[in-house]
Amino acid sequence: MASSSAIFGAMKDSGFTSCFSPSMRARRCRKHALNKVLAVAAPARSPCAPSITGSVKQAMTMTEKILARASEKTHLEPGENVWVNADVLMTHDVCGPGMFGIFKKEFGQNAKVWDREKIVVIPDHYIFTSDECANRNVDILRDFCLEWNIKYFYDIKVLGNFRANPDYKDVCHIVLAQEGHCRPGEVLLNTDSHTCNAGAFGQFATGIGNIDAGFVMGIGKLLLKFPCTLRFILDGAMPNYLLAKDLILQIIGERTVAGAKSMEFVGSTVKGLGMEERMTLCNMVIEAGGKNGVVSADETTFKYLEDKTSKNFKPL
Numbered sequence: 294m295a296s297s298s299a300i301f302g303a304m305k306d307s308g309f310t311s312c313f314s315p316s317m318r319a320r321r322c323r324k325h326a327l328n329k330v331l332a333v334a335a336p337a338r339s340p341c342a343p344s345i346t347g348s349v350k351q352a353m354t355m356t357e358k359i360l361a362r363a364s365e366k367t368h369l370e371p372g373e374n375v376w377v378n379a380d381v382l383m384t385h386d387v388c389g390p391g392m393f394g395i396f397k398k399e400f401g402q403n404a405k406v407w408d409r410e411k412i413v414v415i416p417d418h419y420i421f422t423s424d425e426c427a428n429r430n431v432d433i434l435r436d437f438c439l440e441w442n443i444k445y446f447y448d449i450k451v452l453g454n455f456r457a458n459p460d461y462k463d464v465c466h467i468v469l470a471q472e473g474h475c476r477p478g479e480v481l482l483n484t485d486s487h488t489c490n491a492g493a494f495g496q497f498a499t500g501i502g503n504i505d506a507g508f509v510m511g512i513g514k515l516l517l518k519f520p521c522t523l524r525f526i527l528d529g530a531m532p533n534y535l536l537a538k539d540l541i542l543q544i545i546g547e548r549t550v551a552g553a554k555s556m557e558f559v560g561s562t563v564k565g566l567g568m569e570e571r572m573t574l575c576n577m578v579i580e581a582g583g584k585n586g587v588v589s590a591d592e593t594t595f596k597y598l599e600d601k602t603s604k605n606f607k608p609l
Contacts, residue, residue, distance in 0.1 A: 354522040355587045356555040358609040359497040363480045371521035378514050380479035380496075383413040385465050386420070388484035388503050390433040395507030406441050407513035413445040413474055414438055415465040420449050428452070445474070466490040470572065473602025477590035478609045482509055489578040493571035494598075495590030495608055500579070520584045522555040523548070527562035537570035541577040550582040558588050568597045 353361065357369050364375040384392050397404065406412060414434050419427040431449065438446035447468055451457040462468040465483070469475050469491055477495035481488065484506045491498035501515065509515050525544060540562075556578050563571070571588045578586030590608040 354524070354555065355495065355557050355589055355609065356497055356520065356522055356585060359478060359480065359587075360517070360519055362478070362609070363497070369519045371519055373519045374516055375519060376514050377480055377517045379411070379482050379509050380476070381411055381413060381469075381474050381481045382407075382506065382509050382513075383415065383465065383469060383474070383481070383483040383485075383488070384506060385414070385418055385485060386416040386430040386434055387418045388506065389414060389437070390430050391503040392484060392506045392510065393433065393437045395504055396510045399507060400511040404511060406443070406510050409442055410444045411513070412443050412510065413447075413469065414443055415447045415462075415468050416449055417463070417465050417468075420452060420461075423452070445472070447472075466572070466576065470494070470568070471601065473598065473604070476598070476602060476604065476606035477594060478607045482506065482515065486579045487576050489583065489586045490572050490576040492575040492578070492585050492587040493568060494594055495588060497585055497587065498575075499585045520555045522557055523583075524557045524559060527558060527560040529562055531562055531565065537566055537573040538577070541574050541581075545577065545581045548581055550580065554583055556581065556583045556586045558586065563588055564591065564593075566593075568593060 353368060360375065360377055361367065361369050363377045363380075365378075366375065369375060396406075414437075416431045416434055419430050422428070434446070435448060437443070438448075447460050447462050449455070449458045449461040455461060462472065465485060466487055469481070469483075470493075475481065475491040475494040475496060475498075479496045481491050481496055481498040482501050482505075483491075483498070484501060484503060486500040488498045488500040499517075501509070505515055527540060558571075558574055563574070566574070571593075575586035575588065578584075594608075
């Protein structure tokens with residue numbers, strides 16, 4: 294598995310500290326080592342033959358664990374294309390109308406959606422305007438959801454007074470979290486680039502296009518290319534003047550926007566973050582060119598979800 298490790302260097306002036314692995318200690322003597330996000334590529338993994346008691350077990354990244362289970366495979370290799378079963382599909386008023394059109398064109402005007410209880414529709418982009426053409430997008434969402442009895446449609450009808458809309462909640466990424474649609478170990482697909490926000494719950498969450506989303510709406514699965522992983526180990530106490538936004542901006546500044554990778558965040562610093570801060574960390578993975586961001590679920594995650602969902606989930 295061609296994965297990478299990265300360690301967030303200590304910034305002396307901020308009081309943020311880091312923990313270096315033995316393989317990194319030799320770098321300490323370099324003047325700039327503590328001011329960089331250091332990445333070391335792991336050696337290529339040679340194929341493992343099955344043992345007499347079954348397949349050889351091997352270490353897996355969090356994204357690999359989730360996608361392997363969702364694709365019903367024992368393990369995955371970076372670059373491998375796999376059919377992945379979706380747990381939740383979300384769309385909003387920007388992409389929803391186009392996605393619905395593709396679904397009806399490819400599956401038929403009377404085709405049934407894959408699962409009306411696993412589709413989430415949230416108008417949130419065009420609701421702040423009086424433009425009739427923009428508002429028409431919301432009308433299309435409403436008509437489709439009524440036609441197929443979509444369970445989770447967060448409608449908004451009274452544009453002049455948001456409090457007069459009992460079904461309307463907030464921006465889609467916040468709604469997904471607060472309404473219990475983000476659950477550890479699951480796969481969440483959405484027609485929005487910042488879907489990676491939901492990776493804070495220990496799930497695989499990524500943005501997809503209208504064509505892919507229309508396909509998922511019909512059969513509940515999608516062909517995905519499994520990404521390689523960059524693992525960021527963030528250790529140390531966070532001073533009160535630093536936020537998760539500062540961490541991810543530092544990482545983006547050092548790593549740049551260099552490609553579609555999975556970004557996994559671990560370490561004592563991450564463990565000490567609340568769910569909102571973890572969502573901030575994962576939300577901006579797309580600004581780094583990442584495919585998804587993920588933080589392993591723990592007691593903080595489970596506590597947040599206690600009053601959000603009654604559905605069973607299996608964290609990894």
